[in-house]
Amino acid sequence: MTGDTQRISTARPLDRSDERVKHTDTLGNMFSAFVDRVRSGDLGSLPVVVGLIVICTAFESLNPVFLAPNNLVNLLFDCSTVGVISLGIVCILMVGEIDLSVGSVSGFSSALIGVLWVGQDWPVAVAIVTALVLGAAIGALYAFLFNRLGMPSFVSTLAGLLAWLGLQLYLLGSSGSINLPYGSPLVNFGQMLVMPPIVSYVLAAAASLVVFVTGYRTAARRRQAGLSASSSGRMVLKALLVTIVLEFIVYYLNLGRGVPWMFGLFVGLCVVMNYALTRTKWGRSMSAVGGNREAARRAGINVRRVYSTAFMLCSTLAAAGGILAAARLASSSQQAGTGDVNLNAIAAAVIGGTSLFGGRGSAYSALLGIIVIQSIASGLTLLDLSSSLRYMITGAVLAIAVIVDSLARRSRLSHGRA
Amino acid sequence: MTDQSTGLEMTTISDVDHPQGGLRKPVLSLRGISKHFGAVSALTDVDLDVHAGEVVALVGDNGAGKSTLVKILAGVHQPTSGTIAFDGEHVVLSDPAAALGLGIATVFQDLALCENLDVVANIFLGRELNPVRLDEVSMELRAWTLLSELSARIPSVREPVASLSGGQRQTVAIARSLLTEPKLILLDEPTAALGVAQTAEVLDLVERVRARGLGVIMISHNMEDVRAVADRIVVLRLGRNNGEFEPDASNQDLVTAITGADENSVSRRASRRRAHQSPEQRR
Numbered sequence: 001m002t003g004d005t006q007r008i009s010t011a012r013p014l015d016r017s018d019e020r021v022k023h024t025d026t027l028g029n030m031f032s033a034f035v036d037r038v039r040s041g042d043l044g045s046l047p048v049v050v051g052l053i054v055i056c057t058a059f060e061s062l063n064p065v066f067l068a069p070n071n072l073v074n075l076l077f078d079c080s081t082v083g084v085i086s087l088g089i090v091c092i093l094m095v096g097e098i099d100l101s102v103g104s105v106s107g108f109s110s111a112l113i114g115v116l117w118v119g120q121d122w123p124v125a126v127a128i129v130t131a132l133v134l135g136a137a138i139g140a141l142y143a144f145l146f147n148r149l150g151m152p153s154f155v156s157t158l159a160g161l162l163a164w165l166g167l168q169l170y171l172l173g174s175s176g177s178i179n180l181p182y183g184s185p186l187v188n189f190g191q192m193l194v195m196p197p198i199v200s201y202v203l204a205a206a207a208s209l210v211v212f213v214t215g216y217r218t219a220a221r222r223r224q225a226g227l228s229a230s231s232s233g234r235m236v237l238k239a240l241l242v243t244i245v246l247e248f249i250v251y252y253l254n255l256g257r258g259v260p261w262m263f264g265l266f267v268g269l270c271v272v273m274n275y276a277l278t279r280t281k282w283g284r285s286m287s288a289v290g291g292n293r294e295a296a297r298r299a300g301i302n303v304r305r306v307y308s309t310a311f312m313l314c315s316t317l318a319a320a321g322g323i324l325a326a327a328r329l330a331s332s333s334q335q336a337g338t339g340d341v342n343l344n345a346i347a348a349a350v351i352g353g354t355s356l357f358g359g360r361g362s363a364y365s366a367l368l369g370i371i372v373i374q375s376i377a378s379g380l381t382l383l384d385l386s387s388s389l390r391y392m393i394t395g396a397v398l399a400i401a402v403i404v405d406s407l408a409r410r411s412r413l414s415h416g417r418a
Numbered sequence: 419m420t421d422q423s424t425g426l427e428m429t430t431i432s433d434v435d436h437p438q439g440g441l442r443k444p445v446l447s448l449r450g451i452s453k454h455f456g457a458v459s460a461l462t463d464v465d466l467d468v469h470a471g472e473v474v475a476l477v478g479d480n481g482a483g484k485s486t487l488v489k490i491l492a493g494v495h496q497p498t499s500g501t502i503a504f505d506g507e508h509v510v511l512s513d514p515a516a517a518l519g520l521g522i523a524t525v526f527q528d529l530a531l532c533e534n535l536d537v538v539a540n541i542f543l544g545r546e547l548n549p550v551r552l553d554e555v556s557m558e559l560r561a562w563t564l565l566s567e568l569s570a571r572i573p574s575v576r577e578p579v580a581s582l583s584g585g586q587r588q589t590v591a592i593a594r595s596l597l598t599e600p601k602l603i604l605l606d607e608p609t610a611a612l613g614v615a616q617t618a619e620v621l622d623l624v625e626r627v628r629a630r631g632l633g634v635i636m637i638s639h640n641m642e643d644v645r646a647v648a649d650r651i652v653v654l655r656l657g658r659n660n661g662e663f664e665p666d667a668s669n670q671d672l673v674t675a676i677t678g679a680d681e682n683s684v685s686r687r688a689s690r691r692r693a694h695q696s697p698e699q700r701r
Contacts, residue, residue, distance in 0.1 A: 015562065015575060221555045281549035284535075288543055291534035298494060298530045299544035299594075300515035359534040412580075 015227050041411025045353055047404050048368040055372065059379035066379055069256030073194070076259070079374045080266040081190075081325040082341060086348040086366040087266075087273055088317030093349055094277065095310045096290040096358020097146070097153040101160035102345050105138055105315050106322030107337025108164040111171040113186075113323055114178030114332025124186055128323055135319025138164070139312030146311065147304040153311070161342070169334055177333035180326060190327025194258030197250075203264070204246035212239035262324060266367070269317075273363035286310065290358030321345075340394065347394075348373050351401040357409060373397070443506050445470045445633045446491070446522075446602055451500035453486055453657075460486040461657045464500070468602060468633040473624060475648035475665075476637045479676055483657040484637045485527060488606045491635070492524035493517035505601070518544075523600035527607045527637075529591040533580040537561060537572060540579055541594045564593040567626075569619050584611035592623065602633040609643050621647050641672060 038046055059066040085102050092099045109131035116127035142160065145151040172178065180187050195203070212235060219229035253259050277283035288296040289306045297303045325341075326332050350356055351372050352365025376397060380390045444467040453461040461483045468474050476484050489495045491502075493511035502509055504520050511517045517524070531540050538554070538561045547553040561575050570589040572582070579587060588611050595603055605624070609617040624647045627634055638644050644651060644665070651663040653675040661675040673684045 015558065218555070225555050225559050227555065227558060279552050281546040281552065284539060284543070284546055284552070287535055288532045288539075291532040292530070295530035295532050296543070298492065298514045298524070298526065300513075300518045301544045302515070359532070415581075 039411075040415035041408040041413075043353065043404070043408050045364070045368055047401070048352060048372055051351070051372050052375065055375045055379065059375070059382065063379070063382045065382055069252055069254075071256075071378065071382070073253055073256045073258065073260060075371075075374050075378045076253070076263040077191070077328060078378070079370045080260065080262040081321050081328050082344050082348065082374070083266045083321075083366055083370040084269060084324060085318045085321035085341070085345040086352075086370050087269055087363060088314035088321075089345050089349040090273070090352075090354050090361050090363055090366050091286070091310050091317070092153070092314040093354045093356060093358065094286045094290050094361050095307060096293075097307070097310065098346070098356075099142070099153065099157045099311070099314045099318070100342060100346075101138075101157040101164055102314065102318035102321075103337040103339075103342030104161045104164035104168065105135055105318040105337070106325060106341060107334075108168045108171070109135055109319035109322035110326035110332045110336040111168040111178075112332075113326045114180065115171050117186075118178050118180060118332075124184070128186075131319050131323055132316055135316045135322075136312045137315075138319075139315030140308065142315070143304075143308035143311040147307055165338070168337070172332065172334055177331050180330045180332065182330060186323075186327045187330045189262060190324060191330065193261040195261060195264060197254045197258060200250045200254065200259040201247065204250045205243065207246060208239050208243040211242050212236070215239070262328075265324075270363045270367045277361075277363055282306075282309065287359055290360075292359075318345075340391070343398065344370070344373050344394070347398040347401060350405055351397070353405075355405060355409065356402065369401075444468055444503075445505060446635075447503040447506075448487075449501050449503075451487070451490065451497045451502070453483075453490060453495060454498045459657055461490075461497070464654070464657070464659055466635075466652060466659075468635055470601070470633055471628055471631045472649045473628050473634040473636060473647050475644040475651045476635055476654060477639070477641075477644060477651060477672070477676060478654035478660075481656075482654040482676075484654055485606055486657075487654070488524065488526075488604050488635070488637060491517065491522055491602075491604055492526070493522075515544075518598065518600075521598070521601035522604065523595035523598055523602070524604040525588075525591045525595050525606060525608055527610070529587050531579045531587055531591060534578055536578055537565075537575040537582075537590055540590055541597055543594070545598060560597070561593070564596055565589065567596075568593055568623055585613055585616045588612055588620075589616070592620065596627070600632065602635070603627060605634065605636045607637055607639070609638060609640060617643065641669060 056067060065071055085106055088102060089099065112131045112134065113124075113127050116122045116130060117124050122130075138160065142153060142156050145156045146153055215230070215235045215238065216232070219232070219235065222229040250259060277286060285296065285301045285306045286309075288299070288301060289303055293303060296306070322337055325336055329336070348369030349361070349366055350369065352362070352367070352369030354361030354365040354369075373394070376394060377390065380393060446466070446468040448464060448466040451461055451464045451466075452459065464483070464487060466474070466476075466487070476487065478484050486495065490497050491511065493514040493516050496512065502511060504522070509516075509520060511520075511522075532543065535543070538558050541561045541564065542557050547557055558575060565572050565575070568589055570586070570593065572586055572589065579590060582590065588608065592605070592608065595605075608620050608624075612620060621643060624634055624636060628647075628649075636644070636648065648665050651665060651667065651672065653660045653663070653672070655676065655678050660678070663672060663675070670685070673682065677684065
């Protein structure tokens with residue numbers, strides 16, 4: 001390091017020594033930086049927030065039941081099944097590929113639960129593990145076709161969509177559906193189980209505590225290393241905001257039946273996935289492969305293995321979503337995983353802000369996106385609209401989401417943000 | 419063939435004569451490397467030695483096979499035939515990870531950066547600290563250290579690489595190659611995208627790398643840059659060795675070896691200019 005930079009860096013943090021860069025130290029700065037980010041096409045979760053506000057006001061004015069606590073609790077139950085599938089879609093979109101067969105895989109695994117658990121009298125845990133392992137195997141098959149035979153994922157998973165649907169119909173046989181026993185733990189989990197209020201409050205508080213503690217520790221380490229760090233006041237403010245928002249949501253849901261355990265599982269999976277994508281070497285490799293595959297390869301990343309993990313995670317989560325759907329409906333039927341499940345899962349990830357073009361995305365986009373989609377579905381159901389209208393409206397929302405993504409991407413390119 | 423005969427007439431510098439080489443074993447030694455892409459022979463029987471603390475400039479016209487050679491050394495392509503010895507041991511560079519593992523770092527002509535990731539992530543790509551709980555603070559600190567060693571002018575290491583200029587990206591790519599403390603660095607056109615000051619910085623950097631005892635292979639079309647830092651200039655022509663030169667070799671000799679003929683477009687242009695200027699000078 002030259003003497004010149006040394007002098008500057010003692011005066012200012014190392015990463016703030018370049019006078020050409022604007023920094024966000026005050027609240028006003030933070031706001032203008034946010035506006036700049038949005039204008040350059042880095043939308044983050046803004047479309048979702050705007051979308052949710054529009055949806056809520058529209059449906060609430062049409063039918064006041066929409067925002068009633070119990071309707072929201074039901075909505076969260078419904079979110080969890082497709083949401084878990086959507087989480088897998090986030091994984092596969094991160095590397096710039098697609099899995100069109102998630103609906104069929106979820107239907108197949110829900111059929112498997114019915115056949116193995118009810119039909120063959122296997123213990124439910126063994127049936128679940130079998131379904132998950134077969135889901136992973138399906139992903140491994142796609143990965144093999146992609147890595148070794150160069151088959152585009154679009155085609156291989158389209159073939160899979162038909163093949164697994166066929167397998168699902170074959171498994172269910174002539175009866176067409178198998179009812180899962182009411183009162184069993186799995187069905188209870190999918191339909192009834194909610195957190196005791198105290199547990200939900202504690203969990204919400206714990207979440208904001210974790211946000212604060214990790215933020216504080218990082219800031220302390222950064223300051224020690226001579227890098228800029230956010231001030232304690234700002235972190236306290238952030239933690240306080242998170243606490244208020246979470247506790248209010250929990251409080252509101254507790255006015256109804258409470259926070260579903262199944263939704264808790266889904267949020268937990270999102271948190272784990274977010275950590276894996278942002279704070280591990282594997283997650284970094286996923287973004288790198290999605291951003292520039294050849295660069296990742298030349299950096300010594302085992303690109304094939306990254307693709308394999310993405311495909312397998314996607315199918316496994318699709319299978320998990322299928323199991324949850326079976327629990328939610330208390331049956332394994334020929335309809336499970338068909339219809340709009342596939343598209344809802346993909347649309348949720350895209351609406352939440354994961355790019356279809358690879359390299360950009362977040363686990364939380366599955367959470368936010370599926371809430372938007374389910375809100376629309378729930379609102380339209382409350383209005384008692386026919387499924388023809390529901391399909392058309394959901395289709396339009398998906399189209400808008402992809403248009404926003406494409407426009408934002410173009411804007412990012414012209415603003416040098418890729 | 420004219421290019422063959424001129425190649426043979428060149429004064430070839432043997433290892434013993436070379437000031438840096440001496441009797442030491444080369445850190446990298448290529449023998450009879452050939453690479454075919456279908457019917458096209460990109461490289462034919464290429465030999466190359468690089469010693470520790472030596473800068474070897476690889477020059478040649480477009481399509482001479484320089485970049486192919488670099489990609490073979492980086493493990494991106496595999497040679498059709500020939501042997502590679504690194505540190506005296508026979509090695510097979512089956513993929514980029516193998517080359518990196520041996521200590522061969524490469525700065526590619528197209529830089530090979532992930533535009534969606536920030537500078538720190540790009541520098542540490544594939545070599546992140548603490549795989550299950552990324553140590554962002556240490557990585558950022560090391561990134562700043564590397565960049566300031568290169569006197570880089572990067573405004574922020576937390577911006578995606580997409581927002582950087584060509585020269586800044588070049589610096590990031592070079593910083594990345596230095597991260598692993600390699601034994602040999604391959605620079606494919608390191609100064610092509612750079613301004614005057616940055617070019618000087620990169621050349622300084624090359625000398626600093628040499629002073630640390632690393633071997634450097636530098637590809638460049640800019641003869642001035644080559645002369646400024648190279649200890650030895652190796653000419654490739656149409657995928658074959660076409661002579662080795664001291665850095666003080668005449669421009670005429672170099673251009674002849676690169677283009678393969680005394681009578682070439684560069685010399686014709688030079689003579690035209692002379693013919694054009696001489697009447698004015700007489701006046």
